Every structure is written in structure tokens, then in C-alpha cells.
Amino acid sequence: MADKITADLVLTGGTVLTFDAADTESTALAVAGGRVVALGEVEHLIGPDTRVVDLYGRTVLPGINDSHLHGAWLGALWPGTLLGSGGMAGGGEAPQLKTPAERRAAITRAGDVIAALGITSYTEPGLGPGEDSGQTGCFSTGVLDEYAAMATEGLLRARVTVLRLFGELDGPSTLADFERGMATRVPATDPSWLNIAGVKIFADGIPPMRSAWTHRCYADGTHGHLLVDGTDATEREANLRKMIDLAHRAGAQIGVHATGDRSIEATVAAMAEAIEAHGPAGRHYLIHGDLVGTEVLRRLPGLGIGLNTQPGIAVLTAPWLAAALDEDAVAAAWPLRQALELGVRVCLSSDAPVIEPDWRRWVAAAAEWMGAEASPELMRLLLRGYTTTPAVQDGAEAWKGSLEVGKVADLCVLEANPLLVAPADLPHVGVSLTVVGGRIVHEL
Template sequence: MTSAQPADLVLTGGTVLTFDGADTVASAVAVTDGLITAVGEVDHLIGPKTHVVDLYGRTALPGINDSHLHGAWLGAMWPKTLLGGGLEAAGDGEPLLKNAAERRAAIIKAGDIAAELGITSYTEPGLGPGEDEGSTGCFSTDVLREYAAVAAEGKLRARVTVLRLFGQLDGPSTLADFERGLVSPQPDGDPRWFNIAGVKIFADGIPPMRSAWTHRCYADGSSGHLLVDGADLADREANLRRMVDLAHQAGAQIGVHATGDRSIEVTVSAMADAIAAHGPKGRHYLIHGDLVDRAVLARAAELGIGLNTQPGIAVMTAPWLAAALDEDAARTAWPLREAFDLGIPVCLSSDAPVIEPDWRQWIAAAAQWMGAEPSPALMRQLLGAYTVNAARQDGAESWKGTLEVGKVADLTVLEANPLELAPADLPNVGVAMTVVDGRIVFER
């Protein structure tokens, strides 16, 4: 299908990786009114006002979707990151964002950072009243409202999906606060630019801090715990299950931060119960999933539960995990290969500003962690986790995530064809151009 109307933008003279169902590869793409109107033959759409970009052999692919990136926090901290020596900038003391002007500046800066990296969409995984008194000021209801305002003014440079947060970031939550939050009003807007998709729940902490809830014991004899509040362990688990059930009934997407094998097991069980009781309703997923058991992973696959994980953090923190538990735990953690093989919709992401938002590094890290032999099929699979699968997580695969006629014109142009490279070489490939909604938002 093509349009007869002259295109606003044409990219030609290179390689176009569409990532459609047939893995179509073309040499050109045309864009009109923010939508892709032709892939392949585009000459007939070039008019006197068409902006024609010669790719000079470069490669266009679907825009990168970092499906777990704390944008306002990144904008406030950059170029520092937590694991890059920026702990002092994490908000221990005076908040990083204290007023509306600072919140807006951080959001705008995050868009600039994203544009330079070819990121056309990202997910803010946790904004809301649970952090209204938070130490950083980067996750509050005020930040959520500022996003809505910036989106309404047409000033976002990347599409933003949001999960609301009714407890503390990396901290406790209560069932009562969750119930109140779930029915509280929320800002709205054009869902293709600013979409509040659901809720985030913190089930536990992280293994290196000995706060992930595990079946095995840490070196100090503890085994972590659930962060959801309750009178005892059974009450905490019941409250977590109730949160999942309530959010599922409400039709909200549920993203659960769960890193310990025990917390993941309970989370998947709770999602399974909610689906059985009320039918399938949302694109629920596990966040991080460090110590997921293989049998639980298989059950998640059967239920269509996604996995959003950060290979860069896996590589960086594996020694810490081994020190907290043992070498075997570190060796079997983050089972990316198994997740892909089971058909789980895996999303790779950065969790920036915990680490950098540079997806090229984390695709290389994913291949390293998997111990996989370089191949075009591997690269396609890993790139798909940053494009096709991320669009699915957003419930947006009908209109973004691939380069097909009728979908939004979100593209990333690289200096080389990634399918011709080993993943380890990808971080050295430059981002030449970023197009969002048919507009060039970055050009090197």
C-alpha cells in the first residue's frame, strides 16, 4: 500500500530494516503527516516540497523504545548515573527537582538525551503520590502532571508511557494507599504521546542489597522480604496478591519490580489467579526478574507475562550478587536465552539513570550475558526487544514498533547496518538521525 499524496519526508539510498512479520528489507521509506506511507518504491511520492534525505548507505530501523527509563530522574542527574559514580546526585539531602521549572527542564533534557540516542519512546516506570514526599523529587504526582503539560504543548521529543506508583520507589507500600490511588484521578492527553498505561508495584528489593525475597539464604543467613506492608509474611503476600487482583480488574497494566525467586513466584501466581478470575485484560510484566526460576518463567510464557530486564545491570552487578548469595546464583541469574526460547515477550531496557541510556551498549551486554554466537538472527532478536516487543508492552504494536505503511514514522538511522555486525561492535556505531512522528528531532 502506498499513498498518492506527495510525501513530507523521504529517506532513500540506504537500508531500511522494517522488522515487520516478514523481516522485509528495503532501500527507502516515505512519510506523510507523521505516518509511513510507502516502504521500498518511493520516487512517485517525491514532490517539490518533499524533504529528501540521502542515507548514503546508512541504515534506518524502527525507533528505539527504552521500556524502563526514569526520564525526569535522568534529566536531573545526567551526565551522572548511579553506577557511574553519581550516588551523591541521587537526592540524599536536597531534592534534585524542587519546582515546576526544574521538573520541566528535566523532562525536556531527557527528551534531548533520548533524541541523540535514537530513542523515540520510553516508559517512566513509577510516578505518583507514593513519591510525593520522596527525597529526589523526580517521581511525584507533580512530575506526572508536568509530563502531561509538556505533552499537551507538543514539546515532548519522545513518546512517553507511564506506570503510576502508590508506594515508595524501592520502598514499602500499603494496600490502603494502593486502593485509594487506583481510583484517584489522573491527567489525560493524546495516548500516542502521553499514556498512563497502569501501575507499578515493588514486590521486593535487589539481591546485592540482600532485600530480594528468595528461597535461599544470603551470606548473613537472611532471605529478604516483601516490601508490601503487612502484619506478617502471610499478610504481606495476601496484600500483594490483592493489589495485583485489583489492578487487573481495573484493566490497568501491571509492572511488578520482582528480583528474588520467591517474590517472582508469588507475582506470577497472583497474575495467573487474576487472569483466571477475570479473564485476560492487560500486558502485565515482570521488571528485572533477576533470580527467576525456570519453571516460573515457563508459566509466565504460557500466561503471556512479559519480562523487562536490564542486561547492562546484570553484567555490572553479577559480582555483587555472587557475594550476596553465591557464584551459582550469579551464573544462573537473568536467564535471557531461556526467556527468548520460551517465547516470552522480552524487553531490554536501561533503567537509566541507574546506568546510561545507551541501548547499543546494553544489546552488546545482552549478547555477552547470553554467551551467544554473533549472527544476524541474534542481532534481530535483541533489536526486536528494543522495538517490536517494547511496542507490544505498550499495547501499541498496531501503530508503532515496526516500519510499515500506516504506522507512525518513528525511525532511528545508524551509520552501519547492525545485522552485519557482532553485538560487541554495536556501541561503536553512531546514531546519525532520529525521526519522531515524521519530524527530524536529531541529526548528527
């Protein structure tokens, strides 16, 4: 007879939103060995050393996965952000991480910030040699090395996925540097805590700065251009295709920062060519996708390409986009509702510290941007963009993202059921407990 399991942690007396395929709800959950071992009937698993938490009607949610968050930069800059209340945050010197101790302190601080928000996983979208001489040091190879050391020492407070960067952040890259970067070895890590999944490429800039590559003219008559190096648009696009093909053949996930409609079209065309030539791989995705068009959106599900977008940035920067292009561009930008209706794999994220990492605000912003009527179905759909769908982007849906027996116990406890509050009220719902792998990392 098998030994009886005794739970390490039991949460009971509330609502458990599992976010499994059937959207099952329960009243209790038990954890042992860092994984969920039971839902509903859990009393028989309580032993003398079990930590029992009475929820008193509170709600358990799968741990939040902010799938585009610059952790070291957030930790260095916090409580500052680049955008605040619709404008550029002022004051203070730019952060500089020059030593391993400074990098570790920034990662640790970010861990504290996000644990208090119920965030149990995040993606560092761009660390590597392209930023080894960068102004802040927040995106360098040294930061990746520090993540690897902290993962080995068991010091990470959230699970981290990393995309490597072989060009400058928000800046140019060359095919030669990309080829050299792809040939370098990555640190050996436990991928359940630090997964170095692939690469990030900056196709262009952003529309408000008139640096996104667009079909229509900006107010000054320009169109922007690809950031990938080349003598003209044709060569730049050819080099982008070569980068994507190289990474795809290597089995790396590819996240491409692409905001202008022309850069998005070029990126998806290049990904489609690589998939057709070499077969599917990597769960590639567009990052931001501000001006993505309908025809491109229709192609994405069949290609297995996702969209990682930031509704908070959409709301905050819409006036700047109107000034750079026009109101018609704003009306068509960030088509979140359409993407979801077409079955695109849509992840919601913050891009912190561009804006703060409070997912509750950005779920509310997504509902506002969509103009959708408040309902439990809408909230569930948007919350999946911060839980189950990012787990798919991470290639980890078999073991995280929902609360099911056998999956890791990554969860947060909210003071109210998010399905039953208006989106505008969600930012006022407190996070009282955060658990990662069965370990409590935040508790009020």
C-alpha cells in the same frame, strides 16, 4: 480520483530494516502526515517541499523503545548515573525537582539525551502520590502533571508510557494507599504521546542489597522479604495479591518490580489468580526478574505475562550478586537465553539513570550475557527487544514498533547496519538521525 500524496520526508539510498513480521528489508522509505506511506519505490512521492535525505548506505531502524527508563530522574541527574564502570558513581548532590519549571527542564533534558540515541519511546516506570514526599521529587504526581502539560503543548520529544506509583520507590507500600491511589483520576491525554497505562508495585528490593525475597540465604543468613506492608510473610503476600487483583479488575497494566525468586513466584501466582478469576487484561509484566526460575518462565507465555530486564545491570552487578549469595546464583540469574527460547515476551531496557540509556551498549551486554555466537539472527532478536516487543508491552503494536505503511514514522538512522556488526562493536555505531512521528528530533 484521490489527491496525490506528496511525502514530507524521504529517506533513500540505504537499508531499511522494517522489523515487520517477515523481516522485510527495503532501500527507501517515505513519510507523510507523520506516518510511513511507502517503502521501496518512493520517487513518485517527492514534491517541491519534500525533505530528501540521502542515506549514503546507512541503515534505517525502527525507533528505539526503552521500556524502563526514568525520564525526569535521568534529566535531573545526567550526565551522572548510579552505576558507572561497575561501581557506584560518586560526587554531586542528589537531584531535587521542586517546581514545575524544574520538572519540565528535567523532562526536556532527558528528551535531548535520548533523541541523540535514536530513542523514540520510553516507559516512566513509577510516578505518583507514593513519591510526593520523596527525596528527589523525580517520581512525584507533579512530574506526571508536567508530562501531561507538555504532551498537550506538543513539547514531548518521545512517546511516553507511564505506570503510576502508590508506594515509595524501592520502598514499602500499603494496601490502603494502593486502594486510594487506584481511585484517583488520571490526566486526560493523547495516548499516542502520553499513555498512563497502569501501575507499578515494588514486591521487593534487589539481591546485591540483600533486600530481594529469596529461597536461599544471603551470606548473613537472611532471606529478604516482600516490601508490601503486613505483619508477617503471609499477610504481605495476601496484600500483594489484593493489589494485583484490584488493578487487574480495573483494566490497568501491572508492572511488578520483583527480583528474588520467592517474590517472583508470589507475583506470578497472584497475576495468574487474577487472570483466572477475571479474564486476561493489561499485558502485565515482571520488572527485572533477576532470579526468575525455569518453572516460572515456562508459565509466562501462557499467561501473557512479559519480562522486562536489563542486561547492562546484569553484567555490571554480577560480582555483587555473587558476594550476596554465591557464584551458583549468578550462573542461574537473568536467564535471558532461556526466556527467549521459551517464547517469553522479553523487553530489554536500561533503567536509566541507574545506568546510561545507550541501548547499543546493552544490546552488546545481552549478547555477552547469553554467550551466544554473533550472527544477524541474534542481533535481530535482541534489537526486537528494543523495538517491536516493547510496542507489544505498550499495547501499541498496531501502530508503532516496526516500519510498515500506515504506522507512525518513528525511526533512527545508524551509520552501519547493526545486523552486520559484531555485538561488541555496536556501541561504536553512530546515530545520525532520529525521527518521531515524522518530525526530526536529532540530526548530525
